[in-house]
Amino acid sequence: MERLEVRELVYFTAVAEELHFGRAAARLEMTQPPLSRAIQQLERRLGVALLERGSRRVALTEAGAVLLRESRTVLDAASAAARRTRRASRADPRLVLVIKPGGDGGLLPAILDAYQAEPGALPVELVCSFGEREILLREGRADAALLHRPHPDLTGLDTQDLLAETQLLVVPSSHRLAGRTRVCLNDLAGETLPRWPGAPGGGSHGPEVHDLGQLLHLIALRRMVAVLPSSIRDQLRDDLVAVPVDDAEPTTLVLAWPEHATSPALAAFVRAAAAVAGEATGHGG
Amino acid sequence: MERLEVRELVYFTAVAEELHFGRAAARLEMTQPPLSRAIQQLERRLGVALLERGSRRVALTEAGAVLLRESRTVLDAASAAARRTRRASRADPRLVLVIKPGGDGGLLPAILDAYQAEPGALPVELVCSFGEREILLREGRADAALLHRPHPDLTGLDTQDLLAETQLLVVPSSHRLAGRTRVCLNDLAGETLPRWPGAPGGGSHGPEVHDLGQLLHLIALRRMVAVLPSSIRDQLRDDLVAVPVDDAEPTTLVLAWPEHATSPALAAFVRAAAAVAGEATGHGG
């Protein structure tokens, strides 16, 4: 069985994405002829036609589309491998946890305390990021992340549910819905909703928002409204009001980490988080 | 960022598994010096020590252990990529479904019929295999598999539940438990249970069993007993008896396929299977 090399996959994805040998070569900072030959050789070794060369356009074959998708997973795995290896060799081991600012459901302090009490606990480094936080896990840049389900893509990750939350509509005090005791999603017709960086802008084409302070500021300025998990209630400014949304699907705060992870530090962290979450839901409701 | 090459990962896994450069080189069908240099270069490029060379033994460092695990996933992904690409280019497209003989819960004929009625259905090729059936999915050798949950490792696979089944103890008619109307797991103390190839022989160190006929034969010969999903009831020989096991965790027949799969033929098959399963549980209970 012929072996597939990373270099070939990099070349192929470039061509498959550009559908143009010249541009792909430029992107790869090389010239076009060796690129053409590399792709030909790849096709010969696989015994498969990957591209249809029309004299004026290049198109993917069925098999080429499959290889494009597969290549991405291989390349992602390869760069994650490099990053995780490097991180494992650091002199100051630490657990990198990526969160959305304000998106911890109020559980984080208790979780961190519980974790530090575990034997062999590492210092925890918090990384704040909006949108695409799971990417950091897949890329091997972080050990764990706090996400909200339903979430676009949790495949390849293991998860632990922490907290089920209802959702609140956040509006300025002067907003037409501010006085309501409850609203439903239909009431939001015509409102501008924020667009998270990286999220496929499904319908809501409001401005991109990069952190919670910015978002609340924009809401106060009447530029938009937002539907957020109920735990942000503590962090609202005085000039904003939160109203329960009846028919918004409830959201679950989950702790996620790359599957196959074996680090005992991570395992301890997951244990700690699960314990804290169990207490919270068991006692407090 | 330096790129990690497949060749290097192959070399490294060989050394990491053998913990011996000479043997690793032999396994790779090359000589020892270039292998040593390749590993050194890998370490230099990563900036990480992967191996501790004692003059008489080689050991993995912490980072080396991480890279070994990561390498396996990269290499698996790479060979799966090659196989899936080749399969996608076949002139006679077909859907490869891997099953455990007798493990289809009786649903398979209906599923196949429903699938063939879907638009764009492909011929279905059935592959029978005991143990490690999910490996065939990960390797890109099959499109879908029928498995039973709880299952050792479903990560990296998407699944669709098909049928919840209670478990039955299968024994010869002359067995001491054959007359019971129900048993519990404690009753099985001292009995020999089959060991599936590939499964970590957890406690039960009986003989390895490779197909259902063989298993039933061995049970009839009083060499072992087995706990199996209730749908095998139809396939029992006259000289065997099935007794419900009260406290065995119920098992779920699931259809599994590689995550990120995009083939419309597979999607149609999943739809068909889900429809049949819905009917079965909806009407029949």
Place this chain on the structure above:
DNA sequence: TGCGGCGATACCGTGCGGGTATGGAAAGAC
């Protein structure tokens, strides 16, 4: 102190990955 095992080093050849120059086919422009 000689021996054997094993990884590292020195040195060498060749094949492959990359470059430049050019060919050749197809799609407009007129």
Place this chain on the structure above:
DNA sequence: GTCTTTCCATACCCGCACGGTATCGCCGCA
């Protein structure tokens, strides 16, 4: 129709990196 442009393939060349052989150096051991 033919001239031009565009873009992929081919021809040919070069340097290096990969793999091989020979050997060293270190250490455990008898």
